Amino acid sequence: MANLTLVQAINLALIQEMELDDRVVLLGEDIGRNGGVFRVTEGLWQRFGAERVVDTPLAESGIIGTSIGLAMGGMRPVPEIQFEGFLGPAYDQLCSHAARFRTRTRGRFPMPITVRVPVGGGIHAPELHSDSPESIYVHTPGIKVVMPASPYDAKGLLISAIRDPDPVIFFEPKRIYRAFREDVPEDEYTVPIGKARVVTEGDDLTIVSWGAPVVDCMNAIEAGGRSAELIDLRTLYPFDMETIAASVRRTGRVVIVHEAPRTCGLGAEIATRIMEECFLSLEAPIQRVTGFDTIMPYYKLELDYLPGADRVGRAIEEVLAY
Amino acid sequence: MANLTLVQAINLALIQEMELDDRVVLLGEDIGRNGGVFRVTEGLWQRFGAERVVDTPLAESGIIGTSIGLAMGGMRPVPEIQFEGFLGPAYDQLCSHAARFRTRTRGRFPMPITVRVPVGGGIHAPELHSDSPESIYVHTPGIKVVMPASPYDAKGLLISAIRDPDPVIFFEPKRIYRAFREDVPEDEYTVPIGKARVVTEGDDLTIVSWGAPVVDCMNAIEAGGRSAELIDLRTLYPFDMETIAASVRRTGRVVIVHEAPRTCGLGAEIATRIMEECFLSLEAPIQRVTGFDTIMPYYKLELDYLPGADRVGRAIEEVLAY
Amino acid sequence: MPVEPVYRAEISRVSILDEHGRFDGALGADLIPDADVVALYEHMLLCRTLDEIAFKLQRSGRMGTYPQNMGQEAASLGAAYALDRRDWMVTCYRENAGLFWHGVPPELILLHWMGDERGNHIPADVQATPISIPIGTQMLHAAGLAWAEKLRKTGAIACTFFGDGATSEGDFHEAANFAANLDLPVIFVCQNNGWAISVPSRIQSSAPTFAQRGLAYGMESIQVDGNDLFAVVYVMRDAIRRAREQSRPTFIEAVTYRLRDHTTADDARRYRDAEELAAWEKRDPLVRLRGWLESRRLWSPDQEAAAKERSQSEVNAIVARAEGIAAPAAGDFFNHMYAELPDELRRQRDTMRTSSLGQDPSECSREPSPPPSPAHAH
């Protein structure tokens, strides 16, 4: 058991999977000698060599496109996209190709690719370094989407993702890369894809969130003193409706919290599913606390944009007051 | 007044806007001498010359990226992307650049670009020629998204889009390009962006749809004989919540119909907004009749995938029976 | 020196059997055994017959849109002939001749154009990827495949095919750049057929050659008469050696021509001159190869007639196999979405006919339909 940050937990998972399975190769920009701009791959180039930890040309479509070929050729590529904003140039290879190869070839070419991507705002970064595009990929059939909110989950989910026979986007909430530490077993373990985590149990309302805002929700609950059941979704597609529905049937009130823009965000899907499956249990409209339908602002205003503990706290009171 | 197909209505709108405003230039693949693979730009190259109707290299990112530069340089580019599946390679220029230029430059560089894109299934086309990616762009701040379902609206909305100072994706439902004719005024007119159209009035339930499925909804209503209020959204962002809410407050029951995959589709957003704004009026869970969370299948099964009049009809009965 | 040359390059063009029947013995002798030339010619005949019948199937409503390959048979076939079975062919949609030679069952290709994904289920022992519809996207897959083979030290390489239009896509550039800078054993074959649907190739490149695209990457680059089977085999052998022995890529521009419409949905008369077409009909790779065979008394009118008949009946059998595959079950598109169907997708599948909310059981098939198990092509 070691007390690790989220970055360290991911680094450990990568080392252990690379030791275990020599089909696992890492590729991306600056991940080699430099150990990645967030130091997530620190030491791996030195340990596994330049053949398995590869600094590629600066081309995201190339990174994902060659990962597809690597996967077809029997490897298990783990590409890194340096910031979520640079998924853009790779969109086509990811959504029109990686996501479709298994189904368009009726299983002949599965795509065991794990795309690691730092995500989200709050670190005073320049433009296109602070977005939350997860809903785009949740809407895209054929991809699994994972976002841990703690070091323990990060390690276990990343190991699951690398072993998963399908393409997984593994979003790493950069705001909490080093925000806190947690005990993380040294041995390998998996956290299953598709299962949510109940962070705190409670009776008055259900809060659903994922990634860095989970921490804001915890703070809001602590500050507000309400009995809230906080669900950390962990896997965004396919997401764990069972855990959500069981909780909502008990509490009847829901707040959903995410950083992404509101319209067509995953919050809308969850709200709709709750309405579909728990219609008669709902005692108040579901509240969404989200980013706005705006471009994520430059950093002077980023805290205005992010759903902080304050806004979550107000939503909790609103939904309870209804 | 002429009796026109949707293709003809669009062609007419392009001619008239090009006559009126010489800043309007068209660019794309095969739009010139060939008049476009769907013949939407038929005759324009001959009429306006190769300077204003430009066959570009085969590169979608290039088409959108140079459109951005054209817009900055004072033109009003109307790029065509040949099929919605080929928005993929242009995703980054569209969503990270065209969508952001106005706001990131605080208004210095507006982006009066209208991206024309045939969309949707049902024409026995090969892969990536039958998708419905509109929700992706609805979720992307800074873009407007329009999809007409009739020749009259097609002309009026396209004229509005070209005149709009912001980037508009103008989706053309290819399944109904030539499916029916409608009287279309020969003069120029606009249909406002952001306003829905009430296709049929009714009291028992509200149906919200857009694009080609609007026709399926009309057929389902005719077959089922229920008093349904059918709303053709026409603009998908910013969409006309006022019209929807007014109807739902009266009917209490809702069916939403779209071709795109269900999870995180625009249907989810509309359902959530209805729940937020009409919570106490809702007498039954909102029903979604949509594409599935799968890759749009090759054409042998495409009718299984599309929400046809049958599925809409069953949803109507279900929501009324609740 | 204030202005100093720092780089020089030259692009050559290779031709062995030209359109006038002239054959260069220095390069061409012993390049392909006579018996193989005969087999290759017969294969081209088969492919052309299939191409014509596919066109008719489309016109009579038995197949969707289909892109005829006519006139371009030599380029992909010469490449496939030079490759090993262990090497990858990563193509778009005008490489029937090469794909069939490499072992892809022709009925699969027909099945694909009949709107059935099972046409993409390449048999496990054939090293080919399915037809690629989105232009310019498959070259990156080839680069990745070559990379995987290199990492796994199998000695296999990848050869990817694409059109002149495809070289305008950014993904082409990224693929070539990855291959050159990471030393990947991949061969890029551009079939420059003069057109990308209605857009002439000069809009894709205003340079004198497409081959010089490769110079950007410091890649060995060459132009070849793509309607000359011998010349294609010649440049491919060179490229294969470079890939296998030095793990270095090559860019090959195969100059050819599309003798038919872009696809059955196109009408090339709208944009193409009759004279241009007529000139290229004289350069037809089949006609040329037949002339060579006849001049060497390796082929006779009788053999031609017999081979045509064989092709016809073989293609009829292929069509019968393709049409004999039962339509996929309703909702089959849910299967193979993931290795394991997620609960929500299972619910959508099981209720796709009965309910929009999904509380009800389904009448739909639950099990994936098996891929067809086709007989091999050669």
Add this chain to the structure above:
Amino acid sequence: MPVEPVYRAEISRVSILDEHGRFDGALGADLIPDADVVALYEHMLLCRTLDEIAFKLQRSGRMGTYPQNMGQEAASLGAAYALDRRDWMVTCYRENAGLFWHGVPPELILLHWMGDERGNHIPADVQATPISIPIGTQMLHAAGLAWAEKLRKTGAIACTFFGDGATSEGDFHEAANFAANLDLPVIFVCQNNGWAISVPSRIQSSAPTFAQRGLAYGMESIQVDGNDLFAVVYVMRDAIRRAREQSRPTFIEAVTYRLRDHTTADDARRYRDAEELAAWEKRDPLVRLRGWLESRRLWSPDQEAAAKERSQSEVNAIVARAEGIAAPAAGDFFNHMYAELPDELRRQRDTMRTSSLGQDPSECSREPSPPPSPAHAH
């Protein structure tokens, strides 16, 4: 002929004032009037001072991540000097020297790095686009701008700047290809500074030069010593002529070096050799130009001291202006999303602090904050 050359090309490298102070009179004489050389040198000094102060602002928490320009001043400045005011500069983030010369107020650039979009509100009479963070994306905008100017027959052209790393992106390829095939008056200037963060330029291109990237498009292409202001002006003049008179693009590789970390978030010692750095410090464009000026008695130690002092106080004033701009109002990011704020966005803005559903009125500012109206740079 079976193997026949069909294309030949050569890339030259231009150098006028080399790192040893040798000056080529044939090309260099009368290239730039002496008084302008002095002004350009002083401008470089100012930029370097700003660069150092920006670094300190970041370290003391008064600015976000900042990419130092040090060592690369000559390339963008030489280009800007050769361009007209009516021409567009479309840059990434290591072109401060050129941008300021072209008229972009330096405080705007600082404001940008201070996390404020108003730093991108380039004054209406300055033909420049804002700093581009996403690598490789701006070249297409330059191609489009050049296209617009061509259509509008203004005679203006566009000049775009990007790094060695940026040439690996597909968008670079598409931009160059559009420019070449549609005859657009645009100049591509690649600042090859040896590195893309920690990745050496040979991973971006294993070819002998980056200049040969342009050959792919049949584009006039040239390499230049990017630390040699004279040589940059020389090749730019040639490229500008080609753009303005023939509407043809040019590719220029300016060989230079990043003398500092990639950005303030980077530590180049992790991946870069001290010797490499030391060698390039000797090629510093400022040092070189100062040597030239001194050898011609156009500059003295006293002038140097005075100029440094002036730079310092000018930069202090710039910083004061940047820091003097009040923070944007809460919720300002709603404004400018569209020409007119849609209802739903208005609702989100007006209730951003008070309600997640949006039924309540807001305490937030409703009006867009005006762009700062900065004093001009020169």
